[in-house]
Amino acid sequence: MSVPFSVLDLSPVVSGSTSGQALRNTLDLARHTEDLGFHRYWLAEHHAMPGIASSATAVLIGQVAAATERLRVGSGGIMLPNHAPMVVAEQFGTLEALFPGRIDLGLGRAPGTDQATARALRRSPDALSVDDFPEQVHELRAYFGEQSKVTPAAGNEPPVWLLGSSGYSARLAGMLGLPFAFAHHFSAENTLPALQIYRESFRPSVLAEPYALIAVSVTAAETDEEARELARPQALSFLRLRQGRPGLLPSPEEAAAHPYTPLESEIIQARLDSQVVGGRASVRSQMDALLESTKADEVMVTTMVYDHADRLRSYDILADLYDLSAAGTPVASGV
Numbered sequence: 001m002s003v004p005f006s007v008l009d010l011s012p013v014v015s016g017s018t019s020g021q022a023l024r025n026t027l028d029l030a031r032h033t034e035d036l037g038f039h040r041y042w043l044a045e046h047h048a049m050p051g052i053a054s055s056a057t058a059v060l061i062g063q064v065a066a067a068t069e070r071l072r073v074g075s076g077g078i079m080l081p082n083h084a085p086m087v088v089a090e091q092f093g094t095l096e097a098l099f100p101g102r103i104d105l106g107l108g109r110a111p112g113t114d115q116a117t118a119r120a121l122r123r124s125p126d127a128l129s130v131d132d133f134p135e136q137v138h139e140l141r142a143y144f145g146e147q148s149k150v151t152p153a154a155g156n157e158p159p160v161w162l163l164g165s166s167g168y169s170a171r172l173a174g175m176l177g178l179p180f181a182f183a184h185h186f187s188a189e190n191t192l193p194a195l196q197i198y199r200e201s202f203r204p205s206v207l208a209e210p211y212a213l214i215a216v217s218v219t220a221a222e223t224d225e226e227a228r229e230l231a232r233p234q235a236l237s238f239l240r241l242r243q244g245r246p247g248l249l250p251s252p253e254e255a256a257a258h259p260y261t262p263l264e265s266e267i268i269q270a271r272l273d274s275q276v277v278g279g280r281a282s283v284r285s286q287m288d289a290l291l292e293s294t295k296a297d298e299v300m301v302t303t304m305v306y307d308h309a310d311r312l313r314s315y316d317i318l319a320d321l322y323d324l325s326a327a328g329t330p331v332a333s334g335v
Contacts (some may be wrong), residue, residue, distance in 0.1 A: 003291065004039035005324055006187075007315070008076050008215050008302040010046065011053035011060070012234075014249040015306070022053040023060065027306045030064045033315050034071045035322030041068070042076030042106060042300065048117040049246045051237060054308040058091040074104025076181065076215070076300070077163040080136045081109060082121040086150060089143035093153030103158040104335075106181060107140075109133040109169060134172055137162070159335050160206070161213075168192055170198040177205025179335045183288075185217040185302055186238075188274035195294055211335050213298040216290065217275040219305060220317040224278045230314075232256070234304035235271040239264055251306045284321050 009029060013022040018218055030041050045057040054060055057075050065073040078088055083304030088105075095103045137160075143150040162173035162180055165187035173180035180198045184191045195212055202210040217234075221227035232255040239245055250258075260268065276286045291299070303314045319325065 004298045005037075005318065005322060006040040006042065006072075006213070006298060006300040007033050007038050008042050008044060008300045009054065010044045010302070010304065012304050013051050013053050013068065015251050015254060017248075018131060019053040023063075025311075026054070026060065027063060027067045028308070029311065029315070030068050032075075032183070032312055033319075034068045036315060036319035037326075038071070038301075038315070038319070039241065039298070040072035040074065040101065040104060040300075042074050044076050045079050045082070045108075047082075047121065051246060051248045058088075058095065061103070062095055062098070064101055065095065070102075072102050072104055073099070074158070074161075075106045077108040077161070079108045079110060080140070082131060085136050085140035086153075087141055089140055089148075089150055089153035091158040092158055093144065093150070096151045096156040096158045097166045100156075104161060105158045106161040106163050107137060108163040132136030133169075137172075143230065144299075161335075164194060167194050167197045167231045170194040171201045174198045174210065177203050177207050177228060179207060179211040181211065181213040181215060182215045184276070184294075191294060192213030195296075198205055207335070211297050212292055212294075213300055214290070215300040215302060216287075218287075218303055218314065218318060219275065219277045220280070220283045220303075220314040220321075221310070222279055222317075227278045227282070228272070229256075230307075230310055231272055231275065231277045232268070233306050235268045236324050237304070238271055239267055242267070244335045249306060280317060280321060283318065287318075288322075303318045 009026055011022045013019050043054045043057050043060050046052045046053050057078060061073050092103060092105045143153045146155050148154040149198055160178055162169045164170055165183040168288050170180055182191055182194050183281050186286050191214060191251060197209050198212060215314040221230055229252050233250045236255045236258055237249050237328055250313045301318060305311050
């Protein structure tokens with residue numbers, strides 16, 4: 001099955017390193033994956049998390065776009081309840097004006113952080129509700145209209161995507177005729193139901209046909225054993241986040257030395273089971289099965305490992321398995 005492969009990056013800050021190095025690694029990974037044949041490169045918005053450096057998402061998108069030539073670059077996503085829609089329109093209108101035809105605006109309805117941080121971002125508890133997300137999307141898109149007085153948003157609307165991990169955004173994306181990106185990497189149990197909702201509720205508008213992307217956590221190495229060792233630190237990082245103790249991405253040695261309780265071991269294993277982890281043959285088999293079951297139009301890969309060289313190599317392996325350098329960019333109109 002031939003589909004475009006893309007990249008989702010959180011600019012991970014690893015134990016013993018700095019956010020500055022994480023951001024430089026992001027620029028390096030973007031150039032590297034562009035050379036490999038990946039189609040788009042999205043940055044995720046998270047706040048007040050020591051292990052994630054992509055919080056100023058629009059700023060980082062501009063840096064990645066300037067450092068590359070062909071990649072589509074965008075947000076995976078902008079958490080709209082955190083921001084005034086007009087400000088988002090100005091930011092992404094600026095990006096689209098600077099890099100025409102290369103910017104994506106992915107939108108999410110969750111704050112992507114704790115409530116205290118969300119209040120600090122918006123400075124008003126009245127603006128934190130996710131219930132008015134459809135109205136926020138409508139307001140944001142209106143600022144891009146040719147008659148809008150918001151410069152440089154007017155006439156510079158990038159493709160708008162809705163992101164989700166449940167059926168809510170799937171249904172809204174379908175009703176609005178927008179492309180939809182599903183967070184399989186942290187809500188695998190909801191992937192198939194959400195994609196079905198999206199396709200069944202789709203009404204032609206911006207797009208003539210539905211276009212569904214799935215974001216998948218992938219750790220590829222030369223052997224299954226090595227891949228599992230490389231993947232364990234991000235599973236431990238996820239565990240700590242669930243326990244309310246977010247931190248830097250630990251090293252494989254730290255992950256191996258952690259005194260796991262039986263319940264923690266179960267959580268770690270469940271986390272790894274929802275991902276694509278393994279050597280070349282295992283990764284190809286798992287990814288093919290996922291593509292077959294989801295019928296996804298595009299796969300967006302996120303790889304969170306401790307060593308930057310191992311992260312580059314994981315993308316190398318995936319590009320080689322799917323011959324991305326020769327695949328071109330078979331992308332639907334409008335996305």
